[in-house]
Amino acid sequence: MSLQPNYIVSQSSKKTVLRNFEGVITSYPEPENYKEDTADEYFSLVYPDYLKKAAKVGIASIMNDQVQSLIPSDLERMKKREQYQTDPTHSSLKNKREKRDELKEKKFQSQIQKMDGSVKKDE
Incomplete structure (x- = not known):
């Protein structure tokens, strides 16, 4: 470089x-x-x-x-980061992890049910 x-x-x-x-x-x-x-x-x-x-x-x-x-210490991006962290209306992907995990579990359970259903049909 x-x-x-x-x-x-x-x-x-x-x-x-x-x-x-x-x-x-x-x-x-x-x-x-x-x-x-x-x-x-x-x-x-x-x-x-x-x-x-x-x-x-x-x-x-x-x-x-x-x-x-x-x-x-006065780096502009650090000031922005601090501003976002203190702003109650700000949200990021970190705030949505719980919902993501919930949806992944729901999808997993749905796939398990489909597999159980297909196994029963094959028998």
Whole structure:
């Protein structure tokens, strides 16, 4: 996938961190068979405690596998989701699961009755 340079936030030999048009920051791993250079090994020789001192927030938290994505708190789709959840007139397929299960059971019972009827006719 080709990316605009301003969508790539950070990149290492193991992972690329991206920002999408909404401001969501996420990452994806590089291919597993990718052969890394020796830079990481050299860096750990020069700075032996760098992993202990590594930042644990922001982009660094993605690079250190502490989180996979950073999602802005004022993300528009999250506001819409919250609005739908608090709106008493809003309904989704989740609200209709009980009715779906009831209809599936009714259909199943109908099929059982048809099978029982056909078995009796064959006898």
